[in-house]
Amino acid sequence: MIGAEGIANVKWMVEGQWIEYAKEFGAMCFYLEHRFYGNSHPTPDLSVKNLIYLNSQQALADLAYFIQNINIEYKFSNNTKWIVFGGSYGGSLAAWMRIKYPHLVHGAVSTSGPLLAQIDFQEYFVVVANALKDYSQKCVDTIAEAYRELGILLRHVGSQQKIEKKFKLCDPIDPGHTKKLDISNLYETLADNFASIVQYNKDNRQSSQTLNITIENVCDILVDEKIGIPIDRLAYVSNMILNATKEKCLDYRYDKMIRELRNTTWTNEQAEGGRQWMYQTCTEFGFFQTSTAQPNLFSNNFPVNFFVQQCTDIFGPRYNIDLLNSAVTRTNILYGGLNLKVTNVVFVHGSIDPWHVLGITTSSNPQAPAIYIDGTAHCANMYPSSENDMPQLKKARIQIKNLIKEWLKNSYNIHTIV
Template sequence: MALQTCRLLLSKANLLLLVSLCVAVDGHFKGFRKFFRVQYGSLEEQWFTQKLDHFCSADSRVWKQRYFVNEAFYKPGGPVFLMIGGEGPANPAWMMNGTWLNYAEKFGALCLMLEHRFYGRSNPTPDLSTDNLRYLSSRQALADLAHFRTVIGEERGLNNRKWVAFGGSYPGSLAAWFRLKYPHLVHASVATSAPVYATVNFPEYLEVVWRSLASENTECPLLVKKASDTLVERLKDPKTYDNITKDFNLCSSLQIQTEMDSAYFLETLAGNFMDVVQYNEDNRGFEGVVGTNITIKVLCGVMGDTSLGDPYARYAAVARLMMDTFFMKCLDANYSTYLRDMTNASWYGLAAGGGRQWVYQTCTEFGFYQSTDSPNQPFAGFPLVYHVKQCADFYNVNADQVAEAVAQTNEYYGGYDIRSTRIVLPNGSIDPWHALGITKDITPDLPAVFIKGTAHCANMYPARKEDLPQLVLARDHVFLLLQQWLKQ
């Protein structure tokens, strides 16, 4: 049998030549998610044997992938709900919370959650070296899902059941693509807050941040912009560095030796606003996260508090508020530290919780770089070139390779032009990621649910009395669609 792209692979474990193997031809959110490990002792983790490389029959290596099962609602003959893991550890809290469980109870569904390869405890390789990370891709992840669905279906007698994929954010994209690429295996998908279009430069993210801040107070993004512009000017004068160090409670004296240093510092501070906007008022407490009380309203309140001083001083106050919230004694805003952490290939490194892996995926598949290259956003100082240079610094991937990889991703999945059926695509208007998602119906069988006033994955979180009426209606609409599709 002809193998398209093969090479000799040397095992780092024993330095023995193994076999001629295929190299996949597939090829952040920079603020990739903040990861929190939550222990749920009553929920047993289970393990599934996967191939390391689904696209090379000559490669027989396997590894163990973590998954979870909830049979509490299952009734014989009911559907199977599969929650897709993403760019962080699979949180078993989702096996006991979330809108999908409400649907499962109504439909008598068996609930499964599969952790994404290279995240959490699903570690296919000895380390996170760039050579090993070539096995990390959405295409390999979809093949994991397909193989898992096939084998579990056979083992549990579920092949004749209707399978529904669920996911939010990047896993939302995977849910849509799973239905797109493996329609014989998955009957329907709920693809929430899914950025289905890959793009190298994504300045629209910060444009939505501007509009989301303005939805609370029209002056808020103007004050943020004024503060950010003031900081950029001060960074031009080394005489201001001692004061900036004190103002933002930096762990060490500010040193700006390259444009990467200033860009990383500026992006770190902007991230305080980006993260809050993205998850504004989402009911995430059950995940074990902290800071859910910090909302757009809180940040804009600080930015509008004249007693704190000028906008620059208020911007610094926001930074200190976030440090207090996340129990940080000081802020390490050195690019050299970030570079050290991101190039540490150990599974015990500080970036192994998801950062090194996810930025690799942005460099080799998606881009998604939230640059300041648009005038219609409140920040300055971290342009596209800063983001792309990280790909070279961390993985030796150059700008042309990033662009080619992103183009291949859209060619493979179709970008906005999804051609499939039975996929529902909810998005929130506050969420910056909706700019790369589907917000209008493609066809009656590819409906969008655009929820005004809500943030990232809001419809997936547990319901509460404070929910906006349109969020309640959105959850009900998804239920009615599933009810209709499960009869087909």
């Protein structure tokens, strides 16, 4: 299992679909944490001069070095087959691992992995909006009206206090020169509530603090006129998520966010992955989830320039749009974008997961098939199964198992390493 942009949770060593596959094939399991994330601290701090050692190429090389040395340490035979698993960015790494190190990796299950680097990922919120719309058009109409009401209230100093109270803001709204960035951050934070709910809708995450908050829950609240006018319902949803995540108030101040992400110490709260992932998006991938394509729904307050400014404000003036353009171009040349030429890889995506837009969802190559699961969310096939899982999700898990079996069947005396 390939670790991604966070701590390697020990739960993955005892539960999840890959463990079920391992039991069936008699496999040994290893879970490798990504350098610079979680407890993996390869440098004294997270200064920019040290973060140059944080990138996907280095992560893949770490995996190769690990596999090669485990083969020696365990005295594995030449018949040993390594299968790599990963979800989200880890899913990207799984596919790229098979491309870059085919002599070490026999097969890869790439789940919800974005393979196309893209600066302005405006399609993300299109998928979010469509998922909400599929459940209820009135739900989407209410969000649009709530954002319109929010915009009106924000224009008047007298009514800004109402917003502070409704949304439990941690700080009063600053009418000074940073107000525009604060407001952009507020809009993006509120939009992210919907993004998170859609992306992880009913995915069976046992550790999720918002496990029981689904598209249905949120939309039922948004159309309930007894709660109040649309902006009151938007605030209700926001506060419900604050409670679920045990947050006392809504942090929206831009300068505070930047100050936290500038902190280079390992003891900082962001050190588990926030600063590091921001660095990778600014230097390799982009992936900025903008409001560009949905200005009438989530406002036009967080376009791509809002995120590019974060790169320069956090890491320095060198990390600008020119560097981003060249970095994204390089990444797509390096790995092939959506034009991968590879075998023994399966690409798995869910239709309501916005990240599927940057992944392979259809394939004419039987040696690198795509499984597109209608109605499921981000990495849903990786989590522990449930009797309430959709039939198509259950079917996908079986398809993946059969593919792994096919990859392994021609081997003699296999010691499969998952």
